[in-house]
Amino acid sequence: MHVHRLEKIFLGLGIATLVAFFAILVTLQIGEGFTPPSHIQTIDPTKVSSTPPFDHPGLVRRADGSYEAYYVGQVFSWQPASLTVPRGAKVTFYVTSTDVVHGFLIEHTDVNLEVMPGWVSSGTHVFSKPGDYLIVCDQYCGEGHASMFAHILVK
Ligand code: CUA
Numbered sequence: 001m002h003v004h005r006l007e008k009i010f011l012g013l014g015i016a017t018l019v020a021f022f023a024i025l026v027t028l029q030i031g032e033g034f035t036p037p038s039h040i041q042t043i044d045p046t047k048v049s050s051t052p053p054f055d056h057p058g059l060v061r062r063a064d065g066s067y068e069a070y071y072v073g074q075v076f077s078w079q080p081a082s083l084t085v086p087r088g089a090k091v092t093f094y095v096t097s098t099d100v101v102h103g104f105l106i107e108h109t110d111v112n113l114e115v116m117p118g119w120v121s122s123g124t125h126v127f128s129k130p131g132d133y134l135i136v137c138d139q140y141c142g143e144g145h146a147s148m149f150a151h152i153l154v155k
Pocket residue numbers: 075076101102103137138139140141142145146148
C-alpha cells in the first residue's frame with residue numbers, strides 16, 4: 001500500500017501530539033501530584049432534605065476559624081440563595097444535587113464544581129477581597145438554567 005508523503009507527515013504529527021500530551025499528563029501526575037477529581041462522599045439524592053448537614057444548607061464555623069458551606073442545587077435554584085462571610089474567611093464548599101447535573105461556579109474564584117445527584121463535590125476558597133460574589137450554574141440543566149444563581153457577600 002502506498003502512503004503519500006504528506007499523509008505520513010500528518011500521521012507523524014498526530015502521533016507526536018498524542019505522545020506529547022501523554023508525557024505532559026505523566027509529568028503533572030508524578031511531578032506535581034495532579035490527579036483526576038475524586039468524589040469522596042456519596043449521598044442518596046432522594047433523601048438530601050433529610051440528610052445532615054444538607055437538611056440545613058448554609059454556613060458552619062469550624063473550631064479552627066475556617067468555614068464549611070453546604071449547598072443544595074435543584075431545578076432551578078441554589079440553597080442557600082445568599083450567604084454572608086467575613087473578609088479573609090477560608091470556606092470549603094460541599095455541594096450536591098437532588099435532581100440533575102448542575103455546575104457550581106463562583107465568579108472570580110477557582111471554585112467550579114460539577115454537581116451530580118448522588119455525589120458531594122467540594123472546593124475551597126479564601127475570600128480575601130470584599131464584595132458580592134455571584135454563584136451561577138454553568139451546566140445547562142433545563143429551561144430555568146439561566147435563573148439558577150446565588151450570592152455570597154464578603155464583608
Ligand atoms: Cu442548574 Cu443549569
